[in-house]
Amino acid sequence: MSQDTLAYDDALRIVLAQSTPLPAEHCPIARCLGRVLATPIISTVDLPPFDNSAMDGFALRGDAHLAADTELEIEGEQAAGDGVARAHRGAWEIMTGARVPDGLDRVIPVEQTERLGSTRIRLLAEVSAGQNVRHAGSDVHRGENVLAAGTVLAPQHLMLLASLGIAQISVAARPRVAVLCTGRELVDDPAQPLAPGQIRNSNGPFLAARIPLAGAEIVYQETVGDDASAFASAVQRALGAGAEVIISSGAVSMGRYDFVPQALQQLGAETLFHKVAIRPGKPLLFAKLPGGALLFGLPGNPIAVAVGLRFFVEPSLRMMLGLPNETPRRIPLLNAYAKKPRLRFHLKSRLCIDARGQLAIEVLGGQESYRIRPLADADAWAIVPAEIDSLPAGSLVEVYGAGHLEFPLPREIQA
Numbered sequence: 001m002s003q004d005t006l007a008y009d010d011a012l013r014i015v016l017a018q019s020t021p022l023p024a025e026h027c028p029i030a031r032c033l034g035r036v037l038a039t040p041i042i043s044t045v046d047l048p049p050f051d052n053s054a055m056d057g058f059a060l061r062g063d064a065h066l067a068a069d070t071e072l073e074i075e076g077e078q079a080a081g082d083g084v085a086r087a088h089r090g091a092w093e094i095m096t097g098a099r100v101p102d103g104l105d106r107v108i109p110v111e112q113t114e115r116l117g118s119t120r121i122r123l124l125a126e127v128s129a130g131q132n133v134r135h136a137g138s139d140v141h142r143g144e145n146v147l148a149a150g151t152v153l154a155p156q157h158l159m160l161l162a163s164l165g166i167a168q169i170s171v172a173a174r175p176r177v178a179v180l181c182t183g184r185e186l187v188d189d190p191a192q193p194l195a196p197g198q199i200r201n202s203n204g205p206f207l208a209a210r211i212p213l214a215g216a217e218i219v220y221q222e223t224v225g226d227d228a229s230a231f232a233s234a235v236q237r238a239l240g241a242g243a244e245v246i247i248s249s250g251a252v253s254m255g256r257y258d259f260v261p262q263a264l265q266q267l268g269a270e271t272l273f274h275k276v277a278i279r280p281g282k283p284l285l286f287a288k289l290p291g292g293a294l295l296f297g298l299p300g301n302p303i304a305v306a307v308g309l310r311f312f313v314e315p316s317l318r319m320m321l322g323l324p325n326e327t328p329r330r331i332p333l334l335n336a337y338a339k340k341p342r343l344r345f346h347l348k349s350r351l352c353i354d355a356r357g358q359l360a361i362e363v364l365g366g367q368e369s370y371r372i373r374p375l376a377d378a379d380a381w382a383i384v385p386a387e388i389d390s391l392p393a394g395s396l397v398e399v400y401g402a403g404h405l406e407f408p409l410p411r412e413i414q415a
């Protein structure tokens with residue numbers, strides 16, 4: 001390996017050292033899906049807020065057990081939404097979710113009662129204290145820590161926040177990202193026929209789709225030709241749009257038109273590394289612009305872009321979002337895998353259940369970095385470290401989900 005090619009871990013360390021957590025901001029809960037909670041949520045209320053019935057039936061009181069065949073007068077009715085009622089004796093007809101009248105302590109379902117005329121019932125089963133009552137605070141009690149900082153808010157968290165009456169929360173600001181695609185061969189408009197030598201821009205739409213899923217927002221997007229000055233002015237426009245992170249695709253390799261390093265020099269940027277011992281995406285470049293924005297120069301091959309985003313940009317975004325570094329899962333390889341040593345491989349892969357019914361990771365065919373089709377079948381990345389050249393079937397390999405916030409796997413139990 002040439003001396004200027006960094007090991008992945010060293011390159012990642014440099015990226016993380018340049019990535020700083022962003023400040024928190026307030027967000028109404030209707031708009032916080034996918035945001036990262038900046039401060040823990042401590043409930044100021046009990047949930048349920050009052051003792052209420054789990055059944056349509058009759059609320060009663062009694063000793064530890066109220067025997068079957070007991071007969072009781074119907075003294076009142078309590079529906080969901082009714083306020084405080086005070087009861088001293090008898091049975092109250094009650095609906096599911098209704099507040100249990102004060103003084104009563106259990107509910108018998110209507111089907112376990114027999115109506116005796118219009119004002120009396122007989123119990124057909126024994127009912128004990130607390131039965132069919134959902135007690136105040138039994139789900140969440142006041143003062144309970146219900147969501148930890150760093151929670152990525154999903155619909156079930158919004159259900160909890162809504163039930164606690166929380167209107168606004170504090171979330172990490174979303175990193176502002178610009179995407180610049182380079183290449184004279186690129187056509188953005190799907191309706192435009194391709195001239196000989198042209199291809200469609202697929203990296204732009206991929207990045208535009210993935211970045212919001214990674215917890216960031218796109219503030220600027222442009223496709224530029226093969227020219228250092230045009231690229232430098234696109235970088236200025238991206239910065240003008242407020243970008244804190246610029247992701248470019250293409251023009252970082254050895255070709256005559258691979259001008260990103262030169263443009264960065266023009267811009268006065270500090271290049272922190274160029275070339276990492278990985279496949280795909282070896283010519284990846286990382287720089288810091290004079291105002292502090294980070295630039296990830298991803299090699300143009302589509303899978304090099306996917307790997308650069310997943311294994312360099314996303315760890316940086318995690319740091320900005322206040323999330324800890326990711327830990328991969330270790331999963332057995334479905335089939336043996338061999339490669340040349342020296343480069344760390346990132347393999348388009350798919351989780352599967354093997355013939356014995358166990359979770360395994362299948363490395364897909366077609367690993368070349370121009371091959372987009374197998375990525376469409378992939379839902380995970382399998383990693384083979386630089387120093388390893390062959391792995392028998394069943395070897396445990398590190399596996400990462402398609403995106404850092406999407407991991408379709410169960411949690412690992414910590415020993």
Ligand SMILES: Nc1nc2c(c(=O)[nH]1)N[C@H]1C(S)=C(S)[C@@H](COP(=O)(O)OP(=O)(O)OC[C@H]3O[C@@H](n4cnc5c(N)ncnc54)[C@H](O)[C@@H]3O)O[C@H]1N2
Nearest residue numbers: 181183201202203204250251252253254258299300301304
């Ligand atoms: N002599 C050498 N040539 C190459 C080397 C090398 O070490 N020595 N490295 C190869 C590797 S590995 C990669 S990866 C590529 C990276 O090249 P660039 O970053 O300079 O990217 P381009 O040349 O601009 O494009 C590469 C490839 O990707 C296609 N492309 C670019 N942008 C898009 C886009 N937005 N959508 C779809 N496809 C895109 C482009 O047409 C090229 O086919 O360099 C190797 N060469």
Ligand code: MOO
Nearest residue numbers: 280281282304369
């Ligand atoms: O690093 Mo490249 O993406 O293998 O062609």
